[in-house]
Amino acid sequence: MHRQVRTTPRKRPRQSRSQATVDSLLGATARVLVRDGFDGLTTNAVATAAGVSIGSLYQYFPNKEALVAALIEQHIEKMNSLVLAELAAVATLPIAQAARRVIELTIKMHCVDPKLHRVLTEQVPRVGRLAKLREADEICHRMVAGLLAARKDELAIHDADLSAFLLVSTIEAVVHRAAMLYPDRLDDPRLIDETTLLVTRYLGVAVH
Amino acid sequence: MHRQVRTTPRKRPRQSRSQATVDSLLGATARVLVRDGFDGLTTNAVATAAGVSIGSLYQYFPNKEALVAALIEQHIEKMNSLVLAELAAVATLPIAQAARRVIELTIKMHCVDPKLHRVLTEQVPRVGRLAKLREADEICHRMVAGLLAARKDELAIHDADLSAFLLVSTIEAVVHRAAMLYPDRLDDPRLIDETTLLVTRYLGVAVH
Amino acid sequence: MHRQVRTTPRKRPRQSRSQATVDSLLGATARVLVRDGFDGLTTNAVATAAGVSIGSLYQYFPNKEALVAALIEQHIEKMNSLVLAELAAVATLPIAQAARRVIELTIKMHCVDPKLHRVLTEQVPRVGRLAKLREADEICHRMVAGLLAARKDELAIHDADLSAFLLVSTIEAVVHRAAMLYPDRLDDPRLIDETTLLVTRYLGVAVH
Amino acid sequence: MHRQVRTTPRKRPRQSRSQATVDSLLGATARVLVRDGFDGLTTNAVATAAGVSIGSLYQYFPNKEALVAALIEQHIEKMNSLVLAELAAVATLPIAQAARRVIELTIKMHCVDPKLHRVLTEQVPRVGRLAKLREADEICHRMVAGLLAARKDELAIHDADLSAFLLVSTIEAVVHRAAMLYPDRLDDPRLIDETTLLVTRYLGVAVH
DNA sequence: GATGAATGAGTCTTCATTCAT
DNA sequence: GATGAATGAAGACTCATTCAT
Numbered sequence A, B, C, D: 001m002h003r004q005v006r007t008t009p010r011k012r013p014r015q016s017r018s019q020a021t022v023d024s025l026l027g028a029t030a031r032v033l034v035r036d037g038f039d040g041l042t043t044n045a046v047a048t049a050a051g052v053s054i055g056s057l058y059q060y061f062p063n064k065e066a067l068v069a070a071l072i073e074q075h076i077e078k079m080n081s082l083v084l085a086e087l088a089a090v091a092t093l094p095i096a097q098a099a100r101r102v103i104e105l106t107i108k109m110h111c112v113d114p115k116l117h118r119v120l121t122e123q124v125p126r127v128g129r130l131a132k133l134r135e136a137d138e139i140c141h142r143m144v145a146g147l148l149a150a151r152k153d154e155l156a157i158h159d160a161d162l163s164a165f166l167l168v169s170t171i172e173a174v175v176h177r178a179a180m181l182y183p184d185r186l187d188d189p190r191l192i193d194e195t196t197l198l199v200t201r202y203l204g205v206a207v208h
Numbered sequence E: 001g002a003t004g005a006a007t008g009a010g011t012c013t014t015c016a017t018t019c020a021t
Numbered sequence F: 001g002a003t004g005a006a007t008g009a010a011g012a013c014t015c016a017t018t019c020a021t
Helices: A016-036 A043-050 A054-060 A064-091 A095-110 A114-122 A128-150 A160-181 A183-187 A189-203 B016-036 B043-050 B054-060 B064-092 B095-110 B114-122 B128-150 B160-181 B183-187 B189-203 C016-036 C043-050 C054-060 C064-092 C095-110 C114-122 C128-150 C160-181 C183-187 C189-203 D016-036 D043-050 D054-060 D064-092 D095-110 D114-122 D128-150 D160-181 D183-187 D189-203
Strands: none
Touching: A016 A043, A016 A054, A016 A064, A016 A114, A043 A054, A043 A064, A064 A095, A064 A114, A064 A128, A095 A128, A095 A160, A095 A189, A114 A160, A128 A160, A160 A183, A160 A189, A160 B160, A160 B189, A183 A189, A189 B160, A189 B189, B016 B043, B016 B054, B016 B064, B016 B114, B043 B054, B043 B064, B064 B095, B064 B114, B064 B128, B095 B128, B095 B160, B095 B189, B114 B160, B128 B160, B160 B183, B160 B189, C016 C043, C016 C054, C016 C064, C016 C114, C043 C054, C043 C064, C064 C095, C064 C114, C064 C128, C095 C128, C095 C160, C095 C189, C114 C160, C128 C160, C160 C183, C160 C189, C160 D160, C160 D189, C189 D160, C189 D189, D016 D043, D016 D054, D016 D064, D016 D114, D043 D054, D043 D064, D064 D095, D064 D114, D064 D128, D095 D128, D095 D160, D095 D189, D114 D160, D128 D160, D160 D183, D160 D189
16 A cells, blocks of 8 residues: 555664754654644755754655654653553552543643644554554553453453453543643543543442 | 645536546545555546546646545535434434444444545545544534433433533544454444443443 | 747638627737736636637637737737828928827827737737737838938938937837836826927927 | 746855856756747756756756846846946046947947847746846936936936936837847947937037 | 537656765 | 755646547
8 A cells, every 4th residue: 555665763873972863853853743744844844953964864764754753653652651650550549540540641641742742643644653653542452451351340341351442442532532622621620530430430330 | 834725626517527527536536545545646646547637637626635625525425414314313212222323323434435434534634624524523422412411311410511522532432443443343233232331321321 | 949830810700790709809818918917818718708618719719829919910900000090190290290299199009008018018928920019119110211211301310211210219119118117107298398309309300 | 917936046055066056057047048938948948958957956946937037137237247337437428428338338238148138128027026127227227317417507408307218218229129120230330320419419419 | 600628748846865075 | 974966756737729519
């Protein structure tokens, strides 16, 4: 369906100067993406915005796709680091509290760099390794799946897997939709409360 | 952020010959879109696929965007026609049954032309009138919002609007995710059952 | 230097209906030319402005050049008809009065359809038969040349031809420049007075 | 009436290599203009004639208009340099000699690159900054206006401004017409003599 | 004769990518 | 390593002209 191009960085930067160049290129990519959208993203624009020559850009990235891929990876990385920090704690909490924490976490993930997140979500073609973006969303999936499986007894569910699919879709969607359509609502505690209610009622868990 | 381009068709076809041309252009657009993705969509590719000269394409569509816009509108039209047929019936049903019907309807909407739907959803930049695609999704939104408001007494909710937002996001997301990740699951009645359960439990409605 | 294309009308219109079509096409050409400039002049625009189908346009004019050529010819015709009416009278007048009449005539010629004249002068490439436009300018030339030759005795000139060249260039230029740069000045009698003075002094004729 | 396009060069060449490219592009523009006329002037033709890739052309010139604009500016520059050298000298001469010098100068200006001058004058649409070409013509205007105003006492004129307009139109026109219609005559001293006579007689200055 | 749909050669222009300095 | 000039394939779009109805 699509020409498949190498998206791995050309060479790992060893020296700190090189690292700085790579960073400024990724930063520039993000800025250009936010400013001009995906079709405004040209390698020359990125190089200029990074204060780097076009030649240098190609020193580190074999092509445009690699640039975007690296940015996405970086973005995912940031979101993942948020998740990992919370994972352990959530696992041991009462279901209701766990649900709330997961919801709050999902919101935080959408707030890492909202404008960039939006462009990445809405405009960047989801092809090739770019599908990695989706993986990030699925981290929450696996987490919830694990929680449900572990505490099946407390819950009014019969198919942990299916329920996980439902809940994860739900939480992700509610947060994503809110972020896209009504960004302000993300700060509204009632959204979290109500979503928690949706989860707990479905799971048959009383909230104390 | 984005150049805004006219996306309205250039002229109405008067003779049946030209209507055929327009139809074959839209058909070709869909095919190319599915085959080559959004960046593979070139006006020349569409014209060729339609067996029509590039000049004819531009007689009816001022640019590439207009072509996609028309296709989207057509796609939405098809989905809307599905919805309208169901609207009246659902309104009078018991909540649980209504929920099920809405879920089934959402699934049907995703099955109109799944491959095209996928490309339209994942790759077509959501700009300008293309945002109309989103509107289609929101048709279900308003429907549910209306239902909830009308029967607030039977339900364990305090903010019909917020609940509608949650439910609509949920149903849409579950179906959309299933369609994207596990298309087979759309035929699985357990998905419908479980989603209905999620809805009814949240609303505090007993299923008989 | 340029591809030479046939610019003669395709067929002489015999019936009055045909003549009306040709007229409305020429009228439309002039209007489009004034409205959109020479590069805005497309055969389709002309046909539309004339309320005639593009097919009919090509019934009467073999190509775009022929259209423009015919318009120019028509424009020249109008200007010529002005000149012919004055020719006889001027020939017998005293030099000073003749000069004045010629100058006034030149002004009138520039006022036939000033906007069209301007576009024709400034934007229409002077190629092929379009050079005919220049001929119109030269009608005054020959007139003055004749006058001078006939009355060589009264005048302080030794080379009637050269003097004619000078005077005609002068009168044309003064009027043309005024028309282009300061259209209002065309109505100012002082312009005519002073130009007449220029002519009479050069010719060594006392003004009574 | 006309789309207004940017005609300023895109970037200043920094290396000598790129200056050479710009020069060859302008040279090629002139050659193509003379060879094929203004509508034969395509960016591809210019790039080819310059032995440069089309991409390089667009590095320095945003569009066709910019190319022509730069060429015109260059042409004007050359003509201006001629004028500036003469300016001081002429101002102090006796009127008759000054007139002759101005006429000779005007002729020289038309001989800088006659073929190019002709195309520029006859075919290049006078739009936007292209109107600058006219400014060049007006340099002589202001010069003469200054001369007349300064020496009003010696002259048989009452409105220096109007007289300047007349004379400048006259000299320009005579030279321009000669250049266009009878290029050989430009070398004929009788043309200069007679034109000088026209000027001096009009101004009421005796020629010794 | 009239209509207007169809044609496609020809232009402009962009932008990822290379490579000489 | 860095620079930025050069490249050219590729794509959008126009418009004079033809021809089936």
